[in-house]
Amino acid sequence: MRLSQSFIKTLRSAPKDETARGAQYLSRAGYIYKELAGVYDYLPLGLRVLDNIKTIVREELNNIGAEECLMSTLQNPEPWIKTDRWDIEKMDIWFRTQLAAGGELGLGPTHEEPFTEMLRNYVSSYKDLPFAVYQIQTKFRNELRAKSGIMRGREFLMKDMYSFCATTEDHDKFYHEAEKAYMRIYDRLGIGNDTYETFASGGVFSKYSHEFQTICEVGEDNIYYNKDKSVVLNEEVLIDEVMNDLGVKRDELEMTKAAEVGNIFTLGTKFSAPLGLEFTDQAGERKPVLMGCYGIGISRVMGVIAEKMCDDKGLVWPENIAPYKYYLIGIGDEGMKKAEELYHGREEEILFDDRDLRPGEKFTDAELMGIPYRVVVSDKTLADGKAEVTDRKTGETKLVALTEIF
Ligand code: ATP
Ligand code: MG
Numbered sequence: 428m429r430l431s432q433s434f435i436k437t438l439r440s441a442p443k444d445e446t447a448r449g450a451q452y453l454s455r456a457g458y459i460y461k462e463l464a465g466v467y468d469y470l471p472l473g474l475r476v477l478d479n480i481k482t483i484v485r486e487e488l489n490n491i492g493a494e495e496c497l498m499s500t501l502q503n504p505e506p507w508i509k510t511d512r513w514d515i516e517k518m519d520i521w522f523r524t525q526l527a528a529g530g531e532l533g534l535g536p537t538h539e540e541p542f543t544e545m546l547r548n549y550v551s552s553y554k555d556l557p558f559a560v561y562q563i564q565t566k567f568r569n570e571l572r573a574k575s576g577i578m579r580g581r582e583f584l585m586k587d588m589y590s591f592c593a594t595t596e597d598h599d600k601f602y603h604e605a606e607k608a609y610m611r612i613y614d615r616l617g618i619g620n621d622t623y624e625t626f627a628s629g630g631v632f633s634k635y636s637h638e639f640q641t642i643c644e645v646g647e648d649n650i651y652y653n654k655d656k657s658v659v660l661n662e663e664v665l666i667d668e669v670m671n672d673l674g675v676k677r678d679e680l681e682m683t684k685a686a687e688v689g690n691i692f693t694l695g696t697k698f699s700a701p702l703g704l705e706f707t708d709q710a711g712e713r714k715p716v717l718m719g720c721y722g723i724g725i726s727r728v729m730g731v732i733a734e735k736m737c738d739d740k741g742l743v744w745p746e747n748i749a750p751y752k753y754y755l756i757g758i759g760d761e762g763m764k765k766a767e768e769l770y771h772g773r774e775e776e777i778l779f780d781d782r783d784l785r786p787g788e789k790f791t792d793a794e795l796m797g798i799p800y801r802v803v804v805s806d807k808t809l810a811d812g813k814a815e816v817t818d819r820k821t822g823e824t825k826l827v828a829l830t831e832i833f
Contacts, residue, residue, distance in 0.1 A: 428471070428751070428774065431781045435470060437792050447645040449733030450576030452742045456796045458733075458750075465573025465581035467726075472796065475750035476729055477584065481563050483615045483747065484586050484723060487608045491601075493559040493588055498541050500565065502533035506540040509701045520568040522581075534567035539720060542589050543698045550591065550716060553708050557597045559605075561588035563725060575645060578686060578730035588721040593706060598693065598717045605691055605721050609639055613688065616728060617745030618735065622688060623659040625650055626673065632695025634672075635664070639689040639723075641731050646686030653679050686731045689723040742797025743820050751778040753833070754798035756789050758805035765804045765829070769814075773833060777802075794819065802832055 441451035442461045453459045458473035469477055485495065501524070507513035513533070515521055522534040535541070542560060550556065566585045573581050588605070592598040606624060613622040621642040629635045638661055640650045652659040658673045660680075670677060696715040699705070704716045729748075736743045746752060755777050757766025763781075770779045778798055780789045786803075793801045801817040808815050813826045 428777075429770075429779050429781050431783075433471065435472065437795050444574070445576055446574075447576055447578075447734055449645075449730065449735070449737050449742070450578075452737055452795065452797075453576065453730070453733050456742060456792075458742075459577060463581075465570055465579060465583075467577055467580065467582075472750040473729070476744070476748055477725060479748040479750075480616065480725055480728055481586075484563070484612055484725065487612045487615075488559075488561055488586075488588060491559070491604045491608050493561050496542075496560050496562050497564060498535070498538050498545070498562055500535050500567075502535050502541065504531065504533065506544040506702055507533065510540055510698060511701075512540065520570060522567040522569055535564070536566055536568045537585075537722075538562070538564070538587055539589065539694070539698045539718075540702065543702045543704045543718070546591065546716075547702070547704050550704060550706055553593045553706050556706060556716065557590065557592040557601060559588055559590040559601060561586060561721070572647070575647065576730050577726045578645070578734075579647070580726060583727065584725040586723040586725055590719040590721070591704075592717045592719075593708060593714075595717065598719060602691065602693065602719055605719070606637065609689055609691070609721075609723070612723070613639065613641070615747055616732065617747060618688070618728075618732060621735065623650065623652060623685075625685075626658075626660040626664050626669065627690065628663045629693065630695070630697065632697065633693035636690060636692040638687050640685035641688050641735070642683055643686040643731050643734055644684055645734050646684045646731075648685050648687055649682050650685045651680040651682050653681070686727065687724070688728050688731055689721075691721045692719065694718040694720055737797070740791075741795035744797045744799060746799050749797070749799050751776060751798055752800060753777045754793040754796065754801045755779045756786065756793070756801065756803045757781070758786050758803060760806070761809050762803075762805040765809055769802070769804065769829070769832070776833070804829075 435457040438455045441454040445451050457470050460468040504513050512518050520536055524532045563586045570581050573579050590601045613619045618641050623640050625638045625640045627636045627638045649662050653675050658675050699715040705713045708714055755766055757763035770777055799819050803815040816827045817824045
């Protein structure tokens, strides 16, 4: 992308109620634009980051055999009434649309109900099971605590996956596959070392659920961990019974701030029973399908990475999810001409700062935007057939032969 052709300009200040450093940088560097509390636009650079995160998530989920769908955002009240989740007293996060002709539709806050309802048309026998479906979609929740930038949106991108099995063995097997896929996802996103699978409260169908919590100063959750025993639990299950179960004592657990970047949950027949998603088993008996649900906060992950990977100059994206790999600057007539040549054919990798600005301003923007490698070609470096390459993370600068940069 040529910056001279983009509408993006870095800004001196972020919206004044944006308190976290990463969130401020995302606004100032032109990744996101704040519309309302918890409501953001994703600008060209931000969209590329989201797309990179989505690609990693898709690859790992397709790898465990899950199939991608895209469900509707507008929600028919019927299935939600059947599961007792339409009532605003019980679900105060609903956004609803008032129809001019009378009646109401909802904007999906999650999708257990529509998936379960839709799948009644496709599942009839044990032979149709097991399988898993997922989608990456915008969710709507009127969150009261929408104060953490894109980490808690009222409109946000979620990956939600659902598994459908005939037996608990099959369910447990898929659940375990999903746990492993999740850790591979967080590894590839560059937060694997700081992300812990955390015991959380379960429901009627299993004692525990699991959250994936990334250590983060501005996270909203407290987690309690013991590295030696590899045990991590969240605040809800910090009780004697659970600590006994997991073989840890309270004084062996250390507290830290974290952000929930995903969670997985055994649903059992919680949705399949009231909505009538059933199958005929081998003995000819009708039974409700056993379900699991598996979420990842796509936009929250972007926010968490921005918070964790930044310094006093700006963002520091890991290469896997950076919007571009190189930030290219040409200085002087020869430098500019060479930069044009280098850019040609590498438009997808390079953010080319061909604007009519002083080099100093370009350097500042390169740092604020957090592009992994800054490449500068000037009349001086060209004398040796080289370019100056600076690593955003380490600040290290090297002179590299033009033929060996990319
Ligand atoms: P939280 O406790 O943070 O509200 P949740 O338990 O409501 O999360 P789920 O409904 O299971 O979360 O959603 C799955 C994932 O979506 C979460 O693990 C989180 O990463 C992300 N998520 C949930 N709510 C939001 C939000 N308001 N904004 C951005 N991401 C969110
Ligand atoms: Mg919530």
